[in-house]
Amino acid sequence: MKVLAIDTSTFVMGIAVVDGQIVKGEIITNLKKNHSIRVMSAIEALLQECDMSPKDLERIVVAKGPGSYTGVRIGVTIAKTLAWTLNIPLVGVSSLEVMAASAKYFQGLVVPLMDARRGQIYTGLYQAVRGDIQSIVADQVILATDWANELKAYDQPILLVGNDSVLHEATFVETLGHSVQVASETLHNPRPSELAWLGINREPEDIHTFVPNYIRLAEAEANWLARQQERTE
Amino acid sequence: MSEKDIFVLGIETSCDETAAAIVKNGREIVANVVSSQMESHQRFGGVVPEIASRHHVEQITLVLEETMKQANMDVSEIDAIAVTEGPGLVGALLIGVNAAKALAFAHRIPLVGVHHIAGHIYANQLVQEMKFPLLALVVSGGHTELIYMKEHGVFEVIGETRDDAAGEAYDKVARALQLPYPGGPHIDCLAKQGKPTVDLPRVWLEEGSYDFSFSGLKSAVINTLHNAKQRGETILPEDMAASFQTSVVEVLVGKTIQAAAHYDVKQILLAGGVAANEGLRTQLQKQVEQLPEVELVIPPLSLCTDNAAMIAAAGTVLFQQGKRATMALNANPSLLL
Ligand SMILES: [Zn+2]
Numbered sequence: 235m236k237v238l239a240i241d242t243s244t245f246v247m248g249i250a251v252v253d254g255q256i257v258k259g260e261i262i263t264n265l266k267k268n269h270s271i272r273v274m275s276a277i278e279a280l281l282q283e284c285d286m287s288p289k290d291l292e293r294i295v296v297a298k299g300p301g302s303y304t305g306v307r308i309g310v311t312i313a314k315t316l317a318w319t320l321n322i323p324l325v326g327v328s329s330l331e332v333m334a335a336s337a338k339y340f341q342g343l344v345v346p347l348m349d350a351r352r353g354q355i356y357t358g359l360y361q362a363v364r365g366d367i368q369s370i371v372a373d374q375v376i377l378a379t380d381w382a383n384e385l386k387a388y389d390q391p392i393l394l395v396g397n398d399s400v401l402h403e404a405t406f407v408e409t410l411g412h413s414v415q416v417a418s419e420t421l422h423n424p425r426p427s428e429l430a431w432l433g434i435n436r437e438p439e440d441i442h443t444f445v446p447n448y449i450r451l452a453e454a455e456a457n458w459l460a461r462q463q464e465r466t467e
Numbered sequence: 468m469s470e471k472d473i474f475v476l477g478i479e480t481s482c483d484e485t486a487a488a489i490v491k492n493g494r495e496i497v498a499n500v501v502s503s504q505m506e507s508h509q510r511f512g513g514v515v516p517e518i519a520s521r522h523h524v525e526q527i528t529l530v531l532e533e534t535m536k537q538a539n540m541d542v543s544e545i546d547a548i549a550v551t552e553g554p555g556l557v558g559a560l561l562i563g564v565n566a567a568k569a570l571a572f573a574h575r576i577p578l579v580g581v582h583h584i585a586g587h588i589y590a591n592q593l594v595q596e597m598k599f600p601l602l603a604l605v606v607s608g609g610h611t612e613l614i615y616m617k618e619h620g621v622f623e624v625i626g627e628t629r630d631d632a633a634g635e636a637y638d639k640v641a642r643a644l645q646l647p648y649p650g651g652p653h654i655d656c657l658a659k660q661g662k663p664t665v666d667l668p669r670v671w672l673e674e675g676s677y678d679f680s681f682s683g684l685k686s687a688v689i690n691t692l693h694n695a696k697q698r699g700e701t702i703l704p705e706d707m708a709a710s711f712q713t714s715v716v717e718v719l720v721g722k723t724i725q726a727a728a729h730y731d732v733k734q735i736l737l738a739g740g741v742a743a744n745e746g747l748r749t750q751l752q753k754q755v756e757q758l759p760e761v762e763l764v765i766p767p768l769s770l771c772t773d774n775a776a777m778i779a780a781a782g783t784v785l786f787q788q789g790k791r792a793t794m795a796l797n798a799n800p801s802l803l804l
Contacts, residue, residue, distance in 0.1 A: 270561050274568040274794040288573045303517065304558055307524050311562050315569035318528040319542050442529045445521070452517040458510060 236286065237293045238277065238316070239430035242269040242309035243301025243329035244348060244397065248426030249276045251284050252434065257427040258284045264397065264423050269308045277312075291320055295433030297424070298326035299447040300356040300373060301348060306446040314441055323438035327429055328447065330373050333396045334360035335428035336421040338367045342391030349398040350375050356449060357381055359388075367432075375449050378402045382409035391415070397422045475786060476534070476545045476570070477779025480563030481555025481583050482608070483514045485526035486775035487534040489545070493783030494592055498537035499769075499776045502526045505649065512648045513638070520558035527566050534775075543574050549782020552580035552792075553802030554609070560798035568794055578792045579785045581778045582804050584610060585622060587738035589781035590770040598733040598762065604723045606747070607739035608634035608649070611679045613723065614804070615730055619784045622804045625726060626677025633715055634741050636681035640711050643689050644704045654708045655744045661705030663713040665691060670718060677726050684714055712746045720750045727761055734762045742771040 241248035247269055250260035261276050281288065296313035299306040306329070317324035333346035340362055347357040355378050359371035376384075382405055385392055392410060394403065395417045406414045451459070472491055479486040483504040489497040504522045508514045535542060550567035553560055564580075571578040587610075588603045603614045611633040613626035631639070634651055641650020646657070667687050670680045688711050695702050727735050735755060741747065748765055755763045770777060 268797060270565060271795050271797045274565070274572060278572060278794050303520070304561065307520060307558070308561060308565050311524055311527060311565045312569045314524075314528050315531070315566040316573055318532065319570055319573045442532070443525070445525055448521075452515065452521060454511050454515040454518060 235292045236290055237295055237430045237434055238291050239295045239426045240309045240313050241297035241424055241426050241429050242273055242305045243297045243299055246423045249280050250426035250430045251280055252430040260427050262423050269305055293323050295325045295430050297329040297332055297429055299329050300449040301329045310446050318441050324441050325433035325436045326439050327432045328373055330358045332424040332429045335367045337393050337395050337417055338362045338365050340393045344393050346395045348396055349401050353377050378405045382406045393417055473546045475547045475549050475779040475783045477775035477782055478550040478563045478567045479775040479778045480523045480559050481551045483508055483519050484773040485523050485530050487530045488776035488779050489538045490776055490779035493780050496776050498534045500530050500533045501774050502530050509648055516556045516558055523559055523562035527562055545576055547577045547786040549579045549581050549778050551583050551778050553799035555583055557798050557800040564798045579782045579790050580792045580796050581781045582802055584804055585781040586777040590766045590777035591736045591764045592780045594766045595764045600732045601734040602727050602732045603736040603738050605739045606633045606741035613677050613726055620788055628679040630680050630682035636685045639685050640688050643692055657705045657708035658712040658746055661709035663710040664706045665710035667710050667714045669714055677722050716746050716750045720754050724754050737765045740772045743768045
């Protein structure tokens with residue numbers, strides 16, 4: 235099966251083409267540049283390098299968030315439109331799960347994270363079982379200090395993955411001491427080939443109703459709901 | 468049109484409408500689908516960009532599918548894809564632009580980027596063939612512009628607002644009158660029941676200028692309402708609506724007629740969401756009689772508000788002129804005409 239994988243949920247842009255058991259190519263950049271300008275050009279270039287036409291594609295896998303709202307939307311919009319017009323299945327995979335997959339041979343717990351401002355992080359808890367990454371605690375947005383405290387209960391070695399790990403390393407070390415370590419620099423960029431791999435056998439989404447997993451409500455919506463709540467109290 | 472017919476798929480997501488349409492030869496609507504989010508934004512009293520973007524992602528493939536179904540066509544039969552690249556809300560524009568690029572890429576179809584206002588002007592082409600030179604009055608929530616066109620695809624902005632757009636002034640005045648969002652239609656409706664008894668300014672700016680300014684008028688309305696309240700007097704909302712509308716329309720129509728005479732145009736086109744305003748339509752129709760040589764074209768309401776047929780119509784001209792966008796096409800929220 236020929237799979238195109240797209241991840242634009244952080245500053246890292248990842249595109250991969252996987253053909254059956256073979257990772258044919260991937261493009262990964264970690265640049266503060268505009269995804270909207272670069273993603274379709276990168277897809278075009280990569281398919282061309284792989285001597286493939288869009289019509290050869292049999293499945294699209296996209297990182298569905300959490301992450302930058304705008305970033306995730308660009309990837310998801312492209313993925314939905316391609317899957318719809320090429321009439322092929324679409325699979326969405328957690329952007330944090332893709333990050334965790336870089337550490338799938340770690341003996342212990344894997345904590346992928348993205349900075350979510352004001353001390354908060356998008357994170358989840360994953361565990362590697364013989365090279366397979368499994369979710370233990372669902373993706374969420376939480377204060378890094380609270381998350382570090384919760385992780386204490388597991389009493390296992392913990393690996394932080396993701397480019398924003400360094401921003402929060404101190405918080406985790408303070409609470410968890412030597413049981414926590416940060417993945418090496420070369421593991422932080424999520425690998426789009428891992429994304430393709432995670433999605434290759436999964437149940438496809440309904441293309442029309444598929445939306446990013448933002449985790450958070452839009453701010454205006456949250457404020458509005460809070461006001462409604464006040465009114466009923 | 469000779470030889471082969473040209474089918475252009477238009478995509479528009481610049482604000483709170485997710486829209487797609489197919490237009491044949493730049494003039495004939497084959498399919499036209501608009502999914503409005505207005506209800507969702509009403510509770511916030513205006514369009515919330517993040518929420519608009521979220522809705523566009525939910526709607527985009529549904530709207531595209533409905534369009535192809537209406538046209539009974541396959542995307543591979545399309546000759547070009549035209550998409551609004553700006554101006555507008557950047558996060559909203561991005562959805563249309565990236566969907567358009569993905570479609571163009573998947574089927575190797577030429578892609579053209581369209582300016583939203585060019586789209587509004589070309590909505591007229593779906594009603595009546597454009598005759599040059601012409602003058603377009605574009606009035607919407609975000610725009611108040613007088614545009615002179617001496618030929619297809621060439622736009623000269625001869626007048627624009629220096630502060631609020633007319634539609635923006637309508638929304639703010641509507642809020643002051645405690646009318647629901649969006650304010651334009653409510654004021655238009657209320658104005659018909661009232662009389663322009665309140666003395667409000669008409670801002671003509673300096674002699675010979677075709678620019679507009681509505682913030683002074685808006686403030687005058689708010690101050691007048693405030694002062695009346697302090698004195699314990701009541702101004703009937705319908706009279707205030709009528710007075711405000713009269714002032715706006717007088718200036719819009721006055722400047723349009725002046726410019727049409729000065730530039731010796733063959734046509735005046737009314738474009739943009741505020742073109743749905745009955746007060747404006749009626750006055751423009753009445754005043755244009757001063758210029759018997761000039762034809763006035765006002766598209767039906769459904770083509771005045773945001774839609775993708777207008778983008779396809781404008782895109783057809785650009786496509787025929789050889790304009791092409793690459794896979795690097797981006798949303799440009801402050802795109803110039
Ligand atoms: Zn518009």
